[in-house]
Amino acid sequence: IALTETGSVTATAKALNRVPSAITTRIQNVESQLGKVLFIKSRGKFHPTGEGHLLYESALKIIELVTSAEDQVTRPRPGGRFRIGALDSMAATRLPRPLARLYQNHQSISVELMTGISRTLLNAVLSYELDAAFIADAPIDDRLERMPVYCEELVIIAAANFPLIKHPHDLCRTTLLAFQDGCSYRDKLTTWLKSAGIRPVRLAEMSSYHAILGAVSAGMGAGVVPKAILETFPSTELISVHPFDRAHSSVTTDLIWRKNEKTANVIALIEILRALE
Template sequence: MELRTLRTFLMVADVGTVVEAAQRLHCVQSNVTTRIKSLEDELGVSLFLRSRNGMTLTAAGQVLLAHARNVVRAERDAKMAMTGLSRTGGLVRVGSMESTIATRLPPCIAAFQAIRPDAEIELTAAPTEDLIALLISGRVDVALIGGDFAHPDLVSEPVFQEEMVLLTHRSVRTEAQAREKRLIVFRSGCSYRAFSESWLKANGLAPNAVMEMGTLDGILGCVATGVGVTLLPRSVAETSLHRANVTIHDLMGPERFIDTCLIHRTGLEQDGIIGDFRAALKNVAPLQRAG
């Protein structure tokens, strides 16, 4: 099995169609079809069920999926290790919550580029649950998530601590006035959404409805116009362009503090490009816990 063929297999499995896989791989559709057929012939099994709606994995395809990801990941890890030794070039794929990208990452990226001026950074914004899945599948190299996460093949360490606050329109002065407001949040899988729903319920402020928004600026814009309320890190609220129209309500209790953790695969934290990125994070924003 060739690495190129396995990458093609993984792309089709991820996107579900030959057409989109070809577009993302920057090749013609016939190449994708030929590689998949060649892999099936080599293994003596059908890897996909084909229909008008696309391609879905067979039982054999599901078995191959994890092995293929491991092979492609191992090849990438080897390249990253060599890049680390050369101290030049390289790519680090970073997954992060949108709020962290907006407030914490810019100075860290600048510090990383000062260490590795020839390196490239590829950013992917997603909720915490999606980021974990992206890391485990090898589609990002490191991820910044809300809260800790335990996995035998991953290392997790806190790098920032965020203080959660309740955000309302400036006309809302008390938590009680927020009782009937809808909660505006990211979609399921966001650690801040989970905190918001839990905190509101515990404090008798569960909203009548939940509105999902796809972007951080969309959430803050809706709060600023009185559409609803949200809970987000103080760092986000205080730097928002909507700050003048938003009231920040302090929360009580130690649970309002949530660690942002850097997670990555075991063995990559000390040397190479991942080690340099980790060092930039920790040097620019050393973790300070609430007393």
């Protein structure tokens, strides 16, 4: 870089605090290694060849990247890949607005969104697969830090003609439609049933809330969903909605991240969530 910009071995040596012979030897070594002539001397000045100029431009980009990386470490700013996990329902209802604001405010951030059940997302944060995640009823864990974000109301849904559900016994002969084991919302419903000594007669595991809503509307059974997800279902006339015991139907969603790893991206997201409260 210095030789291209100065055109002088002497000036380059002075700038780099080296002897001129060291600069000459270094250039010769690089040319020998690459098998290309990088400089031509004309009228007492060194001029880069086409290959030399290409190497010069690439070297400038490398210096810029290294400087940017060092700056990010010493003075972190939001940017780069941001891996976020969220419950399926939250990704559809709560997250679009804060994520849109995050993109507007920090255009160098690239979000990668992973959806899943709470246990899967928790493990992904702890195993460094995610930078942060929104999960329901996050367990106490010294390896994590958290921030309460939303309070969700869960409701039981059944077919439109299903009798009123007031007590766990009203579901004793009904197939339950839910996510796989490890889903916080499923745990809430089964805990409510167990409080009355009821075990599901049958359980069908689904991979999405829209699958649950579709199966419920077809009369396959009953399920539990966040009330907010019903706004995304176009055929609400096909289902009935049943609130249940508040001690079991109220869920707090936390944003979690690894302890002592509140990155600039996590801080930016937290600031946006607080601004949108």
